[in-house]
Amino acid sequence: MCCFRWILSNAKKDDADEEIAKYDGKWAVEEMKDSKLPGDKGLVLKSRAKHHAISAHLLRPFTFETMPLVIQYEVNFQSGIDCGGAYVKLLTETPDLDLDQFVDKTPYTIMFGPDKCGEDYKLHFIFRHKNPKTGEYEEKHAKKPDADLRTYFTDKKTHLYTLVVNSDNSFEVLVDQTVVNSGNLLTDMTPAVNPPAEIEDPDDHKPEDWDERPKIQDPDSVKPEDWDEDAPAQIPDESAVKPDGWLDDEPEYIGDPDAIKPEDWDEDMDGEWEAPQIPNPACETAPGCGTWKRPMIDNPNYKGKWKPPMIDNPNYQGVWKPRKIPNPAYFEDLHPYKMSPFSALGLELWSMTSDIFFDNFFITNDRNAAERWASDSWGLKKAAEGAAEPGLAAQMLNAAEERPWLWVVYVLTVALPLILIFKLLFYVNCHQTFCRENVKLDIYKLKSSSSKSHSSMLQTQPCGAKACILLVPFSGPAQWKSVTLSGIREQLTAACFPQCNAVMEDFLTGGLI
Numbered sequence: 001m002c003c004f005r006w007i008l009s010n011a012k013k014d015d016a017d018e019e020i021a022k023y024d025g026k027w028a029v030e031e032m033k034d035s036k037l038p039g040d041k042g043l044v045l046k047s048r049a050k051h052h053a054i055s056a057h058l059l060r061p062f063t064f065e066t067m068p069l070v071i072q073y074e075v076n077f078q079s080g081i082d083c084g085g086a087y088v089k090l091l092t093e094t095p096d097l098d099l100d101q102f103v104d105k106t107p108y109t110i111m112f113g114p115d116k117c118g119e120d121y122k123l124h125f126i127f128r129h130k131n132p133k134t135g136e137y138e139e140k141h142a143k144k145p146d147a148d149l150r151t152y153f154t155d156k157k158t159h160l161y162t163l164v165v166n167s168d169n170s171f172e173v174l175v176d177q178t179v180v181n182s183g184n185l186l187t188d189m190t191p192a193v194n195p196p197a198e199i200e201d202p203d204d205h206k207p208e209d210w211d212e213r214p215k216i217q218d219p220d221s222v223k224p225e226d227w228d229e230d231a232p233a234q235i236p237d238e239s240a241v242k243p244d245g246w247l248d249d250e251p252e253y254i255g256d257p258d259a260i261k262p263e264d265w266d267e268d269m270d271g272e273w274e275a276p277q278i279p280n281p282a283c284e285t286a287p288g289c290g291t292w293k294r295p296m297i298d299n300p301n302y303k304g305k306w307k308p309p310m311i312d313n314p315n316y317q318g319v320w321k322p323r324k325i326p327n328p329a330y331f332e333d334l335h336p337y338k339m340s341p342f343s344a345l346g347l348e349l350w351s352m353t354s355d356i357f358f359d360n361f362f363i364t365n366d367r368n369a370a371e372r373w374a375s376d377s378w379g380l381k382k383a384a385e386g387a388a389e390p391g392l393a394a395q396m397l398n399a400a401e402e403r404p405w406l407w408v409v410y411v412l413t414v415a416l417p418l419i420l421i422f423k424l425l426f427y428v429n430c431h432q433t434f435c436r437e438n439v440k441l442d443i444y445k446l447k448s449s450s451s452k453s454h455s456s457m458l459q460t461q462p463c464g465a466k467a468c469i470l471l472v473p474f475s476g477p478a479q480w481k482s483v484t485l486s487g488i489r490e491q492l493t494a495a496c497f498p499q500c501n502a503v504m505e506d507f508l509t510g511g512l513i
Helices: 150-154 367-376 378-387 392-402 406-448 451-459 463-475 478-484 497-508
Strands: 003-008 027-031 041-045 050-062 069-077 083-085 088-092 108-117 120-130 137-142 159-165 170-175 178-184 198-200 215-217 234-236 253-255 277-279 296-298 310-312 324-326 342-351 356-364
Touching: 041 342, 069 088, 069 108, 069 367, 083 342, 108 150, 108 159, 108 342, 120 150, 120 159, 120 170, 120 178, 159 367, 342 356, 356 367, 367 378
Parallel strands: none
Antiparallel strands: 003 050, 027 041, 041 356, 050 342, 069 159, 069 356, 083 108, 088 108, 088 342, 108 120, 120 137, 159 170, 170 178, 198 324, 215 310, 234 296, 253 277
16 A cells, blocks of 8 residues: 655644744655665655654555554665654544644554664654543553664665554564564553553552551660660770880971961961971881870770660551552453554654655555565665675774774774784794705705714704704605604704794705705
8 A cells, every 4th residue: 555645734833933833844756865776766854953744645544454554664864863753653544634734743543663862762663542431542652672773873774664563463563674673562562551450549548557667676675784875986995005216296297497488478468477387307217206196996895875676566567558449441452453544644753864765655464565565675775785885894994983992993803913913924934934044054064964963053053943954854865864863853842843834845845955
């Protein structure tokens, strides 16, 4: 089911300042600014800091009977979004529905879609439930999705928003064909569809003699005769002894002898001048200065103020609560799916960001049809946008522009390992070069060396060269092997030998000779 023709609202908001009350935000039908599908146009909210209202009649009203409701549409926040919404309203079919006067108070059956202000990212699903006793409507809000919604508002890609409400009262909210929220109209909406069967009696009041105290002081308890309430918490330590060398006659602080009274000091105005206080130099080497006092310690006889012990209250009656009475407003609606029919779709929005792109509104009772439509419309956009995405390096740079702290992550996870790998390769290459040059210089000596002289020469080589020399016997004539192998391997440490594993193949094939 699709819309017939868009109609701009000419109304004003009742509760807004005159300069912004009018729904005069501009709309346009145009391609996205960075369209990946030439010729593909959508409805675009063009103004910022203005009220927008536009709507369209459906070809026929949607009635909630036995088939599910599926509504889906696409949104692209081309310029990001600071504060504003991109939700739709399914306008309730009423005899006086006038789209030319579409405002925020126009009755709707369902409100669905993304909304954001500051760092509060929302994906609304609200339906208006009719009280079967009073006929009044009340908004019911789905719980907040557990998924992180931030990306859908910030990545400047086209996202597909889908709501499915089934006749068994279950619902699903999907973004890009992935479920981000689900539940049941009877159990997962706030406030609940059905009120409680009983409520607290508003006319019931707690009796004056109602005792809610679980514990009371023991009325039969008497303060012991030896209980001293006046004993201090701390007393001087009588075992303490004044340290030797304590300077009783020296103050801790003295007037600075080098201080000079300012020339402009007026004793009539400023009072008698006194030099600023400094620590007494005489106290620097002494254990202390001034009148010595014993340190304070906890008083072993301290008991504090006596209080009777607490006992169970024999008159305890529990926490008082008003009695329950039947709820006069109680009703039970087991089929909240059967909402009020709607006959129009509207966008009634305020946004601080312009260029919000809408496309491919689709309302149906056939979920398979909605999925096919999504594949043929949004699926093409997704593929085109994916093909035009920058490479990994560009994506990392773009992300770092928005979140500078990512540079630290990049250094730790990318740059640092690359540096370590480069150093390792440089180290191995240096050792290979060092080994090759040493072997080339000494190869002729080794050809004629005995096991003993070879062993002696080995002791004079650096670790890297020792490891390389060990490999030389494998690359020469067979008679060398019996001369040079004996006793040499044992002289190489485990840390030394692996350094030239990388050039072993050259030695084995005689490549260095």
